[in-house]
Amino acid sequence: MVEQVAAQTNQTKTSTVFKIEDCDIYYGSYKAVRDVSMEIPPNQITSFIGPSGCGKSTILRCLNRLNDLIEIFHLTGKILYHGQNLYDSDIDPVEVRRRIGMVFQRPNPFPKTIYDNIAYGPRINGFKGDTDEMDALVERSLKRAVLWDEVKDKLQESGFSLSGGQQQRLCIARAVAVDPEVVLMDEPCSALDPISTLKIEELMMELREKYTIVIVTHNMQQATRVADKTAFFNAVPTESGGKVGYLAEFNDTQEIFGNPKETATRDYVTGRFG
Amino acid sequence: MTASDVPNTRSRTAGEKKFDGFFVGLTTAFAIGTGLLLLAISFIILMAAIPAIREFGLQFVIASTWNPVQDAYGALPMIYGTLVSAFIALLIAVPLGLGVAIFLSENFIPLKIRTVLVFMIELLAAIPSVVYGLWGIFVLIPAMKWFFGLFGLQFIGPSMLTAALILSIMILPIIIAISRDSLASLPPDLRQASLGIGATRWGTIFRVLIPAAVSGIVGGIMLALGRAMGETMAATMVIGNSNQISLSLLEPGNTIASLLANQFAEAKGLQVSALMYAAFVLVIMTLVVNILAQVIVSNVKAKYD
Ligand SMILES: Nc1ncnc2c1ncn2[C@@H]1O[C@H](COP(=O)(O)OP(=O)(O)O)[C@@H](O)[C@H]1O
Ligand SMILES: [Mg+2]
Numbered sequence: 001m002v003e004q005v006a007a008q009t010n011q012t013k014t015s016t017v018f019k020i021e022d023c024d025i026y027y028g029s030y031k032a033v034r035d036v037s038m039e040i041p042p043n044q045i046t047s048f049i050g051p052s053g054c055g056k057s058t059i060l061r062c063l064n065r066l067n068d069l070i071e072i073f074h075l076t077g078k079i080l081y082h083g084q085n086l087y088d089s090d091i092d093p094v095e096v097r098r099r100i101g102m103v104f105q106r107p108n109p110f111p112k113t114i115y116d117n118i119a120y121g122p123r124i125n126g127f128k129g130d131t132d133e134m135d136a137l138v139e140r141s142l143k144r145a146v147l148w149d150e151v152k153d154k155l156q157e158s159g160f161s162l163s164g165g166q167q168q169r170l171c172i173a174r175a176v177a178v179d180p181e182v183v184l185m186d187e188p189c190s191a192l193d194p195i196s197t198l199k200i201e202e203l204m205m206e207l208r209e210k211y212t213i214v215i216v217t218h219n220m221q222q223a224t225r226v227a228d229k230t231a232f233f234n235a236v237p238t239e240s241g242g243k244v245g246y247l248a249e250f251n252d253t254q255e256i257f258g259n260p261k262e263t264a265t266r267d268y269v270t271g272r273f274g
Numbered sequence: 275m276t277a278s279d280v281p282n283t284r285s286r287t288a289g290e291k292k293f294d295g296f297f298v299g300l301t302t303a304f305a306i307g308t309g310l311l312l313l314a315i316s317f318i319i320l321m322a323a324i325p326a327i328r329e330f331g332l333q334f335v336i337a338s339t340w341n342p343v344q345d346a347y348g349a350l351p352m353i354y355g356t357l358v359s360a361f362i363a364l365l366i367a368v369p370l371g372l373g374v375a376i377f378l379s380e381n382f383i384p385l386k387i388r389t390v391l392v393f394m395i396e397l398l399a400a401i402p403s404v405v406y407g408l409w410g411i412f413v414l415i416p417a418m419k420w421f422f423g424l425f426g427l428q429f430i431g432p433s434m435l436t437a438a439l440i441l442s443i444m445i446l447p448i449i450i451a452i453s454r455d456s457l458a459s460l461p462p463d464l465r466q467a468s469l470g471i472g473a474t475r476w477g478t479i480f481r482v483l484i485p486a487a488v489s490g491i492v493g494g495i496m497l498a499l500g501r502a503m504g505e506t507m508a509a510t511m512v513i514g515n516s517n518q519i520s521l522s523l524l525e526p527g528n529t530i531a532s533l534l535a536n537q538f539a540e541a542k543g544l545q546v547s548a549l550m551y552a553a554f555v556l557v558i559m560t561l562v563v564n565i566l567a568q569v570i571v572s573n574v575k576a577k578y579d
Contacts, residue, residue, distance in 0.1 A: 095472065101471055102470035104463060124473045178472055
């Protein structure tokens with residue numbers, strides 16, 4: 001499996017974006033995830049699937065250090081981003097999050113206008129341009145999230161005036177407005193109706209050209225539709241009575257769904273548990 | 275759900291339904307009664323104030339003599355004192371209170387210590403105002419005398435500034451409690467969304483969290499302003515009760531509430547009516563502040579939802 005991953009990365013011109021090495025993740029003394037090692041390639045969609053509670057969100061949130069907000073969180077091992085360990089003491093998590101954006105499960109626009117939702121990120125990151133340039137940036141970001149046509153006449157209305165699917169695309173536009181390299185998405189469609197879901201999926205396919213996307217999904221069809229590579233996480237009981245998540249299998253999406261190596265993967269993708 | 279077609283569901287007895295209706299009626303009566311109370315109080319005050327209103331009209335609020343011997347009354351110095359002392363109190367208490375509220379709603383210090391601090395701040399609100407007054411006389415005034423002495427300034431003690439300082443401490447717990455509650459009740463998503471696009475903690479607090487909680491914060495500030503304008507005992511004890519308008523904050527002044535407290539016991543005739551008139555003006559002022567608060571809050575909210 002490891003060789004396959006390596007072969008895959010060699011084919012693409014640029015190097016690996018994330019290299020996770022022997023990561024154990026703890027909440028206090030509780031070990032939530034053990035011994036994860038994987039490499040995430042650039043300009044592809046990598047999906048994380050697996051039963052709930054197996055640590056998909058936990059790992060995703062380590063990739064941009066959003067877990068730092070949880071006091072009891074800590075991690076051993078390395079998460080290399082272009083060869084640089086994100087958890088080195090001299091790394092500024094704020095800078096990390098600027099380059100590695102995040103879209104959440106529930107659409108969470110700011111209680112601001114649509115325009116200000118997009119402009120917020122560039123502004124706090126020291127955007128130097130004038131109003132025209134900001135207007136252009138807002139337009140570009142909204143177009144990239146395929147939302148422009150729907151909102152161009154009401155940029156000064158509240159972000160909450162949009163439908164759930166539109167709000168989620170607004171959040172994606174907000175994330176791409178700061179021009180990140182990676183966009184992490186934690187079940188971005190689970191609160192949306194099927195049509196909005198399809199729109200977001202199309203959007204992800206387009207964004208792949210420019211960004212590296214990592215998406216957690218509980219929807220296996222979604223993984224087969226959008227993902228180039230899929231990681232299946234599983235959870236096993238521990239002696240102490242809890243359970244711990246681990247990476248069961250990571251491969252091209254067709255392989256995971258068509259020809260899984262692990263029994264647990266096969267059981268999961270054929271719907272026998274989870 | 276209808277009782278007939280759902281098995282295992284008993285229908286309500288007539289008695290129960292009657293009690294339900296009675297209960298609704300009772301609570302409605304309480305609610306309306308509370309509203310009527312406000313009207314009744316305002317009405318009584320207005321009634322008692324009518325002789326003075328006849329005598330002085332609107333002149334009352336712009337005249338600045340208060341002379342019971344000649345029965346000439348004007349409330350401008352007290353209106354001025356009420357507004358100035360309350361606004362200076364706000365000027366001090368708002369930044370301080372907001373700062374404390376931010377500190378207590380974030381995880382800068384362990385939750386246990388925060389809980390203790392919150393409890394102590396709430397206790398601050400429970401101290402009787404006469405105790406604040408005593409503290410003002412025996413601690414604050416000597417301290418201010420010493421402080422102004424450093425600059426060679428003569429400071430008599432009771433003054434507008436002293437009153438404003440005491441008031442600011444008294445309204446601090448209101449501002450802290452309400453601002454903290456509205457910050458703490460924001461969805462955690464909001465914070466994550468902001469941090470997730472590379473905002474710093476300060477950026478997140480000042481550009482996302484405070485704007486999102488602004489209606490609660492403004493509401494708290496307005497409540498505090500109302501409290502500061504109506505506060506009687508502590509203000510009376512340290513403001514000097516001098517019916518003059520002085521631009522210097524170090525001079526004594528007066529507020530409507532302390533005027534009432536000081537003069538009501540010995541007042542008779544037209545003076546009672548004039549005091550009632552002053553009370554009516556105070557009621558109107560606090561009412562305006564509260565209505566203003568509602569307008570601000572609903573305006574800010576309308577922008578968001
Ligand atoms: N903030 C937290 N504090 C403590 N435990 C947590 C926290 N977040 C998640 N966990 C635990 O970590 C495990 C993995 O959770 P999560 O990453 O959310 O799983 P998934 O996203 O795969 O459903 C679960 O057992 C969960 O209870
Ligand atoms: Mg999750």
